[in-house]
Amino acid sequence: MNAAIVYRSRTGTTRRFAEEIGAHLRTLGVETSVASVGEADRTAMAAADVVLLGCWTNGLMVVGQHPDQTWIDFARALPDLSGTKLGLFTTYRILTGSMFGRMRRELRGRVGAVDLELKSRDGSLSEEHRTALARFVGER
Numbered sequence: 001m002n003a004a005i006v007y008r009s010r011t012g013t014t015r016r017f018a019e020e021i022g023a024h025l026r027t028l029g030v031e032t033s034v035a036s037v038g039e040a041d042r043t044a045m046a047a048a049d050v051v052l053l054g055c056w057t058n059g060l061m062v063v064g065q066h067p068d069q070t071w072i073d074f075a076r077a078l079p080d081l082s083g084t085k086l087g088l089f090t091t092y093r094i095l096t097g098s099m100f101g102r103m104r105r106e107l108r109g110r111v112g113a114v115d116l117e118l119k120s121r122d123g124s125l126s127e128e129h130r131t132a133l134a135r136f137v138g139e140r
């Protein structure tokens with residue numbers, strides 16, 4: 001089983017979260033790549049069993065949360081991932097609010113169901129995140 005994790009980070013927190021998710025998946029025996037949206041290999045993404053897409057939360061702190069334009073441009077150029085197990089992740093300061101909904105909206109038509117949504121304030125992986133990830137990759 002293999003996983004592709006692709007993140008968009010401005011100041012490094014979402015990159016840290018992506019790397020921690022990747023490190024955990026590897027401990028579960030999943031061959032995992034971690035790349036920024038600029039580095040991502042779209043062909044490898046389309047071939048992966050599992051794809052996790054992340055972006056920092058951009059908004060007016062308590063309302064209007066959305067992925068940034070770089071992530072939106074990336075999402076709109078994705079290949080068809082409808083047969084791939086898909087999860088989303090974000091980092092934030094106060095509230096993720098409409099963030100996951102907006103991410104799903106940008107992906108509509110190119111992906112199937114979103115099976116996992118993970119959020120972290122500081123990019124660290126909690127016990128709850130580890131359990132959710134194990135369940136996510138276990139349910140195939």
Ligand SMILES: Cc1cc2nc3c(=O)[nH]c(=O)nc-3n(C[C@H](O)[C@H](O)[C@H](O)COP(=O)(O)O)c2cc1C
Nearest residue numbers: 009010011012013014056057059061091093094095
């Ligand atoms: C312009 C701007 C808008 C933000 N809007 C929100 C927001 O609406 N809600 C929130 O909880 N955090 C918000 N944040 C905080 C970031 O989402 C948070 O610091 C995130 O972890 C940054 O990720 P990065 O280090 O990967 O860039 C905002 C930060 C910036 C710079």
